[in-house]
Amino acid sequence: MAGSKFAYVRNFELPDPLLPGTFMVLRIDGHAFHRLSAEHEFAKPNDERALQLMDHAARDVMNEFKDIVLAFGESDEYSFLFRKSTALYNRREAKILSTITSLFTSSYVYNWPTYLPGVPLKYCPSFDGRIVLYPSEQVVRDYFSWRQADTHINNLYNTVFWALVLQGGQTTTEAHATLRGTVSATKHEILFSRFGINYNELSARYRKGSVLVRTEVPEPEAVETQPSETNSQDQTSIPVVSDQGSRKKKSKPRTIIELLHCDIIGNDFWNSRPNILAD
Numbered sequence: 001m002a003g004s005k006f007a008y009v010r011n012f013e014l015p016d017p018l019l020p021g022t023f024m025v026l027r028i029d030g031h032a033f034h035r036l037s038a039e040h041e042f043a044k045p046n047d048e049r050a051l052q053l054m055d056h057a058a059r060d061v062m063n064e065f066k067d068i069v070l071a072f073g074e075s076d077e078y079s080f081l082f083r084k085s086t087a088l089y090n091r092r093e094a095k096i097l098s099t100i101t102s103l104f105t106s107s108y109v110y111n112w113p114t115y116l117p118g119v120p121l122k123y124c125p126s127f128d129g130r131i132v133l134y135p136s137e138q139v140v141r142d143y144f145s146w147r148q149a150d151t152h153i154n155n156l157y158n159t160v161f162w163a164l165v166l167q168g169g170q171t172t173t174e175a176h177a178t179l180r181g182t183v184s185a186t187k188h189e190i191l192f193s194r195f196g197i198n199y200n201e202l203s204a205r206y207r208k209g210s211v212l213v214r215t216e217v218p219e220p221e222a223v224e225t226q227p228s229e230t231n232s233q234d235q236t237s238i239p240v241v242s243d244q245g246s247r248k249k250k251s252k253p254r255t256i257i258e259l260l261h262c263d264i265i266g267n268d269f270w271n272s273r274p275n276i277l278a279d
Contacts, residue, residue: 018091022133023084023140023277026097028104031126032074034251039122044166045158046206053115054078055210055259057107060210061100062257069276072144072264074151074209078104081140093131101129137277145265151166156199159206160187163195205263211260213273216253 017079018024031038051073056069058078067086072079080100089095102208107126112121134140157179164175179187191197199207262269270276 001218016093018093018096018131019133020091021084022135024082024086024091024096024131024133025079025135025140025143026082026100026131027079028077028101028127028129031128033076033125036076036125040119041060045155045162046203048205049115051075051205051210053108053111055212056111056115057104058210059257059259060107061104062214064103065100069214070144071212072083072147072209073212074147075154077147079144079147081144081276084277097129097131101127104129124168140277141270148209148264152207155206156184156187159197159199159202160190163191163197167195208261208263211262211264211269213258213276214255215258216255219254 017263036042037047037050054073054076058080061078062068062071065088067079067082068080069083069089070081086111089099105125108125108127109121112119132143134143136257160179161172161175164170164178168175170178178190182190188199191199195243264270
């Protein structure tokens with residue numbers, strides 16, 4: 001594009017590169033989703049449809065940006081972990097933040113009718129985002145452990161709260177008062193003794209959140225045929241495994257994005273997927 005006398009205004013744009021050699025986590029949060037859930041009558045304490053919609057939007061983001069190796073979602077938020085070596089948009093913070101937040105939001109709105117048919121949007125949902133840099137693998141693990149622990153704490157409270165309101169006949173004020181100062185064991189006891197609910201038997205989606213990871217899919221071995229040697233006139237072919245692939249340059253393994261509802265605080269998840277934190 002040709003320059004003009006007005007081009008000097010570009011000098012006011014400041015660079016905003018993120019520190020290299022660090023892990024990047026981008027967290028997206030729903031803006032005023034208490035109002036959104038009330039206006040659209042989401043089921044309490046959890047709306048399966050709304051959670052599936054969040055998972056869909058997160059999957060769309062991961063499909064578009066291959067440097068995202070892990071995503072974790074709960075309620076109205078999602079956290080995305082980029083590989084440590086990512087050079088996406090030259091690590092420009094505003095570019096990464098605005099692009100991914102807008103893609104997530106547009107996917108959420110676009111796919112709303114699929115997951116909440118017959119529930120027309122009354123206004124535009126919005127999300128805010130932030131990027132935080134973490135220096136080591138352990139801190140990254142602690143971040144995701146924090147988010148999953150938060151999932152459990154919030155869901156346990158909400159499950160008891162709405163049981164008291166919807167099944168116990170309490171007002172929201174009374175339910176908050178009943179739960180004020182209670183510990184986890186007390187909440188479990190209220191659920192079981194008063195409402196016959198075993199919290200540990202509730203869907204893992206609600207208790208543990210949603211985990212999106214890239215999983216390698218084994219490619220089928222190439223098969224070729226050759227004539228049978230038993231009869232020169234019989235052209236029956238038998239399959240043989242081709243070894244040509246071993247002589248060719250190995251291609252990048254194909255991956256799929258897998259949705260899990262599992263523990264990510266313990267070691268098993270990370271030990272079985274060392275590629276997540278690999279450079």
